[in-house]
Amino acid sequence: MDRKSLAILILTIILSLFIVTVVVLLSVFIPIFEEETEDKIKYYSDLSEHATKGQVVFLGDSITEFYRTSEFFHEYSPYNRGIAGDTTDGVLARLQDNVIVLEPKKVFLCIGTNDLARVKKDKVNYIVNNIIEIVTTIENSLPDTKVYVVSILPVNRSLNIYSRYVLKSRNNEDIDSINERLKEYCEENDVTFIDINTHLKDEKGNLKKEYTLEGLHISFKGYQVITELLKPYLEE
Structure with a gap:
């Protein structure tokens, strides 16, 4: 040989x-x-029984769960309701017990990236429609609550082989399409859309290397940038 x-x-x-x-x-x-x-869902539900109403809630998947919101926004005493691996369907299923029961004054919603790796057909429409349903469910249940739709963050498939495995079928083209649709919906329905996505991209449209751990999840430096972008909305 x-x-x-x-x-x-x-x-x-x-x-x-x-x-x-x-x-x-x-x-x-x-x-x-x-x-x-x-x-985790049960844990959040148990916490809700003793929680203070009228606070700020961060709702989403691992991007939210790993976000040290209590440190970055300690003066607001926020509730983090992120669950790693969660999807738009998952958020809809736990919305009542994990969020609505808290009667928050503000909800920052960032969800959808995991759907991109799991939904097989018409994923852009599926994700957009589910996010709209999440927003309208909160608004109908809590008319005094302000909902902020945070853009789905970019990804980077070019870091290494492991990155492509972690990202699976996630890609920036679908993410951009979803964000554009969500932005249009928010503008037409008096909902605040927060564009974090473009602030984290490099010149090729990928998630900047210094802002990510492996192409999907966010580094401490990335969370610092996100925090500065979100601060004005917490202060208003």
């Missing part, structure tokens, strides 16, 4: 082992992850 054939064989074996490892890990961790999500 020549050197080239040997190299191809070794690479094939390594890739096969990687795929097997990923499949095994997913089979182990997905049930655990789903159980943790249910536990």
Whole structure:
């Protein structure tokens, strides 16, 4: 066997082992992850029983859950209701027990990136319609609550092979389409749309390397930028 054939064989074996490892890990961790999500929903519901009404709520997925809102916005004593892996369907399902019961004065909603990796067909319309339903449900239940729709953040598929695996089918073209649709809806319905997306992009339209951990999740520096962009809306 020549050197080239040997190299191809070794690479094939390594890739096969990687795929097997990923499949095994997913089979182990997905049930655990789903159980943790249910536990988190219940945890938030239990907290709501003793929470102060009329506060600020941050609602979303891991981008929100990992956001140290209590540190960045400590003077507002916000409630963080982010759950890693959550989708627009998930938010709709827990909206009453995790958010509406709090009767917040402001809700900052940032959700949809996980839907991009899971919804198979017509994902842009699906996500936009669900986010609109979240907004209208809050407004109908709490007419005095101000809802802020935060743009879905950009991603970066070019960092490394791991980034492409984490991002799955997420891409900036779909994200931009969703954000544009949401912006139009907000302008037509007197809802505040907050464009964080464009402030985090590099010259190629990707999430800047210094603002991300692996192309999807946000670094501390990224959260600092987001905080400065959100501050005026908390102060108003």
